[in-house]
Amino acid sequence: MHRILISACLIGRPVRYDGAGKPLADRRVAGWLAEGRLVPLCPEMLGGLPVPRPPAEIVGGDGGDVLAGRARVVTATGEDVTTVFLAGAVATLDLARREDCGHALLIDRSPSCGSLTIYDGSFSGRRMPGAGVVAALLAASGIAVFADHQLDRLAAAIAAGEGGEPATG
Numbered sequence: 001m002h003r004i005l006i007s008a009c010l011i012g013r014p015v016r017y018d019g020a021g022k023p024l025a026d027r028r029v030a031g032w033l034a035e036g037r038l039v040p041l042c043p044e045m046l047g048g049l050p051v052p053r054p055p056a057e058i059v060g061g062d063g064g065d066v067l068a069g070r071a072r073v074v075t076a077t078g079e080d081v082t083t084v085f086l087a088g089a090v091a092t093l094d095l096a097r098r099e100d101c102g103h104a105l106l107i108d109r110s111p112s113c114g115s116l117t118i119y120d121g122s123f124s125g126r127r128m129p130g131a132g133v134v135a136a137l138l139a140a141s142g143i144a145v146f147a148d149h150q151l152d153r154l155a156a157a158i159a160a161g162e163g164g165e166p167a168t169g
Contacts, residue, residue: 004105019051048084067089
């Protein structure tokens with residue numbers, strides 16, 4: 001049975017940039033947690049960032065562009081944290097492989113975990129289609145990544161016993 005990598009904030013851990021959690025109130029998540037199937041983590045903390053921390057956005061593209069060296073991750077205060085985000089992504093992939101995670105349930109819009117939508121790098125609240133650094137690396141490595149609002153699709157993929165491709169939208 002594959003395990004499920006999950007953004008720790010989605011089970012209520014106070015690891016987000018603002019020191020808060022963002023728990024998903026869903027019986028399936030609670031069940032997977034009780035079964036020991038969930039592997040919670042915060043990639044940004046794995047990379048070495050503290051809580052709280054300044055918000056960050058990807059400038060010049062999305063997570064795939066960061067992985068390719070064409071974009072960077074910058075905080076609202078102007079600090080380039082690309083190296084930290086890349087370290088967190090690599091540590092996350094290593095953890096996913098060690099823990100036999102075939103799926104990942106990640107919070108959307110995050111510069112690390114977003115899988116469908118991220119902020120556009122202007123710190124104006126504008127969103128754009130794209131993946132965060134971790135979501136891009138996991139997907140490129142064969143782990144099926146699902147956004148927090150794709151629980152039905154994740155549950156269907158698990159029930160079918162497959163990694164499954166998350167649908168867009």
